[in-house]
Amino acid sequence: MKRSAFGKVFAGFLVGSFGVILYLGCGSPDKVGTTGGDGGNGGGSGGVTVNLTDLLGGTTGTGGDGGTLGASSTSGSAEGTCGDTTITPNRAPVDVLIVLDRSDSMGYSMTGDCYCSSYPASLRQGSVCNPEPANCGDRWTVVSAAVDQTISANPSLNWGLELFSAPSSPSCSVSLVPQVAVAATSGPQIQSLLATMTLQLWTPTALGVNAANLYLQGVKDGNDKVILLATDGEPNCKDGKAASDDDMPATSAAVAAAAAAGFPVYVVGIGPPQGVANLDQLAQVGGTGHYYPADSAQALADSLATISKIVSTTCEFQTPMSPPDATRVYVYLDKTLINHVAASTDDGWMFGATSSDIVLTGTFCSNLLDGAAATVQIIFGCKDYNPPINIP
Numbered sequence: 001m002k003r004s005a006f007g008k009v010f011a012g013f014l015v016g017s018f019g020v021i022l023y024l025g026c027g028s029p030d031k032v033g034t035t036g037g038d039g040g041n042g043g044g045s046g047g048v049t050v051n052l053t054d055l056l057g058g059t060t061g062t063g064g065d066g067g068t069l070g071a072s073s074t075s076g077s078a079e080g081t082c083g084d085t086t087i088t089p090n091r092a093p094v095d096v097l098i099v100l101d102r103s104d105s106m107g108y109s110m111t112g113d114c115y116c117s118s119y120p121a122s123l124r125q126g127s128v129c130n131p132e133p134a135n136c137g138d139r140w141t142v143v144s145a146a147v148d149q150t151i152s153a154n155p156s157l158n159w160g161l162e163l164f165s166a167p168s169s170p171s172c173s174v175s176l177v178p179q180v181a182v183a184a185t186s187g188p189q190i191q192s193l194l195a196t197m198t199l200q201l202w203t204p205t206a207l208g209v210n211a212a213n214l215y216l217q218g219v220k221d222g223n224d225k226v227i228l229l230a231t232d233g234e235p236n237c238k239d240g241k242a243a244s245d246d247d248m249p250a251t252s253a254a255v256a257a258a259a260a261a262g263f264p265v266y267v268v269g270i271g272p273p274q275g276v277a278n279l280d281q282l283a284q285v286g287g288t289g290h291y292y293p294a295d296s297a298q299a300l301a302d303s304l305a306t307i308s309k310i311v312s313t314t315c316e317f318q319t320p321m322s323p324p325d326a327t328r329v330y331v332y333l334d335k336t337l338i339n340h341v342a343a344s345t346d347d348g349w350m351f352g353a354t355s356s357d358i359v360l361t362g363t364f365c366s367n368l369l370d371g372a373a374a375t376v377q378i379i380f381g382c383k384d385y386n387p388p389i390n391i392p
Helices: 139-153 187-196 205-217 248-260 279-285 297-312 362-370
Strands: 010-016 019-025 049-051 077-079 084-087 094-101 158-164 180-183 224-231 265-270 292-294 316-318 329-333 336-338 348-351 357-361 376-380
Touching: 094 139, 094 180, 094 205, 094 297, 139 187, 139 265, 139 297, 158 187, 158 205, 180 187, 205 224, 205 248, 224 297, 248 265, 248 279, 265 279, 265 297, 292 297, 329 357, 329 362, 348 362, 357 362, 357 376
Parallel strands: 094 158, 094 224, 224 265, 265 292
Antiparallel strands: 010 019, 010 376, 019 084, 049 077, 158 180, 316 357, 329 336, 329 376, 348 357
């Protein structure tokens, strides 16, 4: 840890193509050893406690005297000292619950409501495509491969899986508990489940979205949450009955309720455009504008990649420790100080679930997401510290 000659506490992180970097320093000009030993005397009245868990060895004395660092260990704190270190915090994770159609029509070709000749004859509910397209692939196999690819390419997202209908259950039913719970380590479980799944008649889309909404409301991890709805056509199972009656009104209401609860619904339409044109209605009430078309393996992969990029780009950041004084946290966007605000609709920043979470709000968030702003920095101020309007 380097020595600083300035009696300040400062911390900041930069957001850009090289990731996120946080700077931390504090106090008056004494030394801090990263492997134990003397920490010096005279911490001074400006000293504050900054936890540097897993960065410094030993423990310290009181803020007034600076204290002495103990022997090297895996955790400790710096009090009444100064210095700086560079850490890389994570952008706040996002929970993504995939709500996936496993109706029998997911066995059809990607390009039409007919079967590829490679699809098992015993499972077909209709005729083979004639003419059969080159490299004919059934929807379920293509979707499974695309989901595998997307999960592998986006390990920073927390994935979960809700199937409709639920496996090993009566027709037109879903589980209130997802087949795979949202978690940072759930990717392999989702991939394994999709590889062994069989299909089932009927498409209870409304029930699937309602179950996803209820589940996400119970996940209290402080993360942003979204639903990724992937389906190949018209929802049915109206009123929970095994029938082909159109259930779009109830499905639209379910999607709107999820969006109102704070869970935007991204919609992927699998198969030929004429079969999924009604899905724009769901995307609109789900707060995401338009559905993403997927009438080929490449189109599906592109749609999932686009959605993943959107949901992983958030305005929330997590510092690796709490500020020493939450009333003296100063946030800068492109080197200029922005206001701490009370409402998410105002232009500025707010704390998230804890004082370690910083959330940009209003147009500042929009500018960051759109690329109009690029740099976010934070200063953790000491007592009597006056933050500059602009920083170098």
